[in-house]
Amino acid sequence: MKDTERLRRITQTLALIAVNPYFVYFASRLTYQGGLKGVCVPGLNCYACPLTVFSCPIGSLQHSFTLLSPRVKGSVSRAFASFFYVLGSVGLVGAAVGRMPCGWLCPFGFLQDLLYKIPTPKLRLPAWTRWGRYGFLVFLVALVPFLTATSWFSRLCPAGALEGAVPLKLVPPALPLPPSGWFLWLKMAILAFFLLWFVLSSRPFCRSVCPLGAMLGPCNRFSLYRMAVDERSCTSCGRCREVCPVGIDITEDPDSADCLRCLRCRKACPSGALRAGFKIS
Amino acid sequence: MRVKAWRGKKSSVSWLVLALCALAVGISFIWEGPRTVYVHAVIICLDCIGLI
Incomplete structure (x- = not known):
């Protein structure tokens, strides 16, 4: 992180x-x-x-x-x-x-x-x-x-x-x-x-x-830069929510209007389930 | 990989909004939108600094 x-x-x-x-x-x-x-x-x-x-x-x-x-x-x-x-x-x-x-x-x-x-x-x-x-x-x-x-x-x-x-x-x-x-x-x-x-x-x-x-x-709902959650990799450990500066659960809604796109969650995710970018594959 | 995000029309919506916003900025130039913003911004805003 x-x-x-x-x-x-x-x-x-x-x-x-x-x-x-x-x-x-x-x-x-x-x-x-x-x-x-x-x-x-x-x-x-x-x-x-x-x-x-x-x-x-x-x-x-x-x-x-x-x-x-x-x-x-x-x-x-x-x-x-x-x-x-x-x-x-x-x-x-x-x-x-x-x-x-x-x-x-x-x-x-x-x-x-x-x-x-x-x-x-x-x-x-x-x-x-x-x-x-x-x-x-x-x-x-x-x-x-x-x-x-x-x-x-x-x-x-x-x-x-x-x-x-x-x-x-x-x-x-x-x-x-x-x-x-x-x-x-x-x-x-x-x-x-x-x-x-x-x-x-x-x-x-x-x-x-x-x-x-x-x-x-x-x-955030339609921007070219987006975030996504790989539900199969996500272990619901809650680490992303712990580090989020605005206290949201990104796994619930990756396009949340509250998300500042600071990417702390992506870096903190132990299973690499969070993706961010202009192209997510 | 199954991703939890709306993918389908997302890019087309982004491009549509980008185009509309570019159009709005372009249209604003006709009536000197940037000039209006400039003229207001170059004076020291007394409201901003609490001198009213």
Whole structure:
């Protein structure tokens, strides 16, 4: 299992650097303004982060709904254009590899993996919490921004607090920002809550909150990259379930929308009953 | 080997979804979808950093 885990750590680290390489900010105090900012990454990485050169798919999708809002006039074509663009971009990744970016690329997932390593008593999440991420996607990313023309998921998002608010407070940009008020402290409290939760539970944000996971998860059912179980080899030892970061039994449903495709189960399987790839024979 | 996964139409569904998503991205270019995302992303999102 160590080989897969080492490879995954390397991939996650490289993805973190690839998405946030703009160290020029520390000298110029100006955020990146180049064309890559129009490209959505398949991971939760805040576009308010001063180091990032890409766009957050959830922030962009939410912005489409605010543009579509009856409160915003004359922006319907732009709203649909960005909606199709973001949905198409996420769908391309999902149809190819399903939820694999959650397990191998997402910086926020990486943070959760690291914090869960801190030795403390651990909390198991009930299975019903998985429905939370669909709720956040429908209500906070789509419905509420549409009705209020305000990006409420971004306002509450702990990734924005960690990757955007904290660095920008520590190293302020050249152009002055508005003064901070009580809302910043609410955001910091939400971040503190989630950081504590990351220590206690395995991948709680991915399982219960992440709207991007809610979009990519169902793609596991039909993606080109797939997992399969050889029922004749499987001894039902339960080792795969023990090592699964999201607590699923892959032998029950290899195409589960919860599966992050991290492949820990495949490596842990003593009988080699789990297969993964674009072609399974 | 007997595998516990839906195999039959799976690849065709994947390719169909890939094609539809590529079409959606292509169509979005007509109305400047990437440009809309870009214009929103290059400004520092005050909602994201809690300065409202």
